[in-house]
Amino acid sequence: MDQVASINLEQYSLVYNAFSFTIAIMGASTIFFLMRSFQVGVNYRTAVTITGLVTLIACYHYFRIFSSWEASFSVANGVVKATGEPFNDAYRYVDWLLTVPLLLVELILVMRLPQGETTRKCIKLGGLAALMVILGYPGEVATNPTTRLIWWVLAMIPFVIIVYDLYEGLKESIKSQPESARGLVSAARWLTVLSWCFYPIVFVLPLLGLTGGAASTAVQVGYTIADILAKAVFGLFIYLIAVRKSEAEEGSRHAAGERLANAD
Amino acid sequence: MDQVASINLEQYSLVYNAFSFTIAIMGASTIFFLMRSFQVGVNYRTAVTITGLVTLIACYHYFRIFSSWEASFSVANGVVKATGEPFNDAYRYVDWLLTVPLLLVELILVMRLPQGETTRKCIKLGGLAALMVILGYPGEVATNPTTRLIWWVLAMIPFVIIVYDLYEGLKESIKSQPESARGLVSAARWLTVLSWCFYPIVFVLPLLGLTGGAASTAVQVGYTIADILAKAVFGLFIYLIAVRKSEAEEGSRHAAGERLANAD
Numbered sequence: 001m002d003q004v005a006s007i008n009l010e011q012y013s014l015v016y017n018a019f020s021f022t023i024a025i026m027g028a029s030t031i032f033f034l035m036r037s038f039q040v041g042v043n044y045r046t047a048v049t050i051t052g053l054v055t056l057i058a059c060y061h062y063f064r065i066f067s068s069w070e071a072s073f074s075v076a077n078g079v080v081k082a083t084g085e086p087f088n089d090a091y092r093y094v095d096w097l098l099t100v101p102l103l104l105v106e107l108i109l110v111m112r113l114p115q116g117e118t119t120r121k122c123i124k125l126g127g128l129a130a131l132m133v134i135l136g137y138p139g140e141v142a143t144n145p146t147t148r149l150i151w152w153v154l155a156m157i158p159f160v161i162i163v164y165d166l167y168e169g170l171k172e173s174i175k176s177q178p179e180s181a182r183g184l185v186s187a188a189r190w191l192t193v194l195s196w197c198f199y200p201i202v203f204v205l206p207l208l209g210l211t212g213g214a215a216s217t218a219v220q221v222g223y224t225i226a227d228i229l230a231k232a233v234f235g236l237f238i239y240l241i242a243v244r245k246s247e248a249e250e251g252s253r254h255a256a257g258e259r260l261a262n263a264d
Numbered sequence: 265m266d267q268v269a270s271i272n273l274e275q276y277s278l279v280y281n282a283f284s285f286t287i288a289i290m291g292a293s294t295i296f297f298l299m300r301s302f303q304v305g306v307n308y309r310t311a312v313t314i315t316g317l318v319t320l321i322a323c324y325h326y327f328r329i330f331s332s333w334e335a336s337f338s339v340a341n342g343v344v345k346a347t348g349e350p351f352n353d354a355y356r357y358v359d360w361l362l363t364v365p366l367l368l369v370e371l372i373l374v375m376r377l378p379q380g381e382t383t384r385k386c387i388k389l390g391g392l393a394a395l396m397v398i399l400g401y402p403g404e405v406a407t408n409p410t411t412r413l414i415w416w417v418l419a420m421i422p423f424v425i426i427v428y429d430l431y432e433g434l435k436e437s438i439k440s441q442p443e444s445a446r447g448l449v450s451a452a453r454w455l456t457v458l459s460w461c462f463y464p465i466v467f468v469l470p471l472l473g474l475t476g477g478a479a480s481t482a483v484q485v486g487y488t489i490a491d492i493l494a495k496a497v498f499g500l501f502i503y504l505i506a507v508r509k510s511e512a513e514e515g516s517r518h519a520a521g522e523r524l525a526n527a528d
Binding site for chain 2: 037046049085095097
């Protein structure tokens with residue numbers, strides 16, 4: 001938990017509204033993914049359900065983050081004052097500790113790799129993701145810029161391994177996807193790499209000359225945009241891939257059924 | 265209800281964030297288990313539904329525990345002060361009184377033992393589990409170490425009987441499980457024994473020289489980890505066992521159907 005910097009009314013309101021916007025997006029996405037999970041093919045239901053759990057967990061945490069932000073400041077007659085209550089940065093890290101491994105699991109599940117490979121990849125990438133989040137936290141709460149930089153470098157090691165693994169690993173598996181889903185899988189691959197790169201950039205913003213209220217605002221709004229891209233928008237891609245692949249498999253099952261019928 | 269010890273900001277924040285983390289895990293697990301309960305074979309739906317009820321009850325109690333913790337302290341400008349409001353320990357015992365018998369029931373149901381044995385085991389182990397929780401409570405709220413120790417010893421009697429029964433009883437029934445589920449049942453058996461042993465260890469921590477804020481922090485974080493393992497992680501094993509056993513039974517039903525068709 002951190003003491004907050006002094007910020008002006010525009011900065012306070014921007015962050016406040018960005019948090020509320022995110023609660024609405026994550027809540028609506030949750031209902032969409034959970035309801036639609038019954039409509040995709042049986043092999044993709046777990047992936048789409050987990051997509052809904054990720055946005056549910058994020059929705060809960062944005063409620064908490066919003067309340068903590070509100071409690072840290074009082075606004076009267078256009079002047080924002082710190083109340084002395086700390087703003088709890090840790091909510092983001094607690095959220096990521098759960099959601100980042102789950103995001104990787106939903107991507108791996110929707111690929112439908114052979115069972116042994118699925119388990120191996122889930123354990124490897126999920127574990128690295130948890131390690132990355134744990135290494136990032138001491139840097140986030142550090143007041144000393146050197147400490148922030150050291151933990152950033154350490155967290156970047158699992159980060160680079162995961163992003164490289166996804167980028168290369170997905171390239172291979174794109175070929176094995178039905179043609180109708182290839183474009184979406186390729187887009188999901190790029191969205192993963194780009195949305196993930198937001199996080200380390202936002203993390204180092206306070207080291208790049210931004211200070212005080214401007215730095216807090218940039219970090220909060222930056223992480224919020226990254227979370228919307230990496231969870232809700234990414235989840236929509238997972239859902240669409242599940243729909244296309246379900247349709248492709250349904251089609252080939254029908255074709256197989258027709259061949260059997262003709263053989264009789 | 266207990267007067268709280270004085271603790272520092274790091275200890276306060278660690279417990280605070282551990283509680284919030286647990287709310288998120290239990291909530292997401294509940295949605296997952298309840299939604300997936302419709303997807304497993306009809307014989308395993310009750311077990312998976314009860315798994316979701318256990319995490320739902322825990323989610324509710326962690327909301328209460330979180331609020332009680334928040335109300336017991338005030339934080340201003342980095343200093344934590346007790347507000348004089350008591351922290352309600354009893355929430356945990358009320359939770360366990362409901363969830364521990366249910367956890368045993370979900371494990372017994374997913375085994376699919378003969379009906380008479382299922383009823384007998386549910387009554388015996390469920391009753392012992394309730395007795396164990398009731399005997400633990402007077403020790404938890406005792407300020408005198410000797411009283412704490414006496415109730416600990418009494419609660420350990422049903423504890424040892426349950427753990428021994430599960431350990432030995434499950435060993436037998438592992439042989440009757442389909443091969444694809446045996447590894448998981450064996451892992452669930454070990455997870456039960458190990459996660460359960462956390463509780464009596466955490467209970468005696470204040471007797472082992474830990475005092476004040478460090479003791480409170482260790483007890484709260486320790487019980488939280490034990491609850492996550494014994495409810496959400498254990499629930500995931502129950503779910504996976506239900507999936508594997510449903511698949512095995514589906515497979516043998518198809519095979520039986522084919523044999524019938526060939527006999528015509």
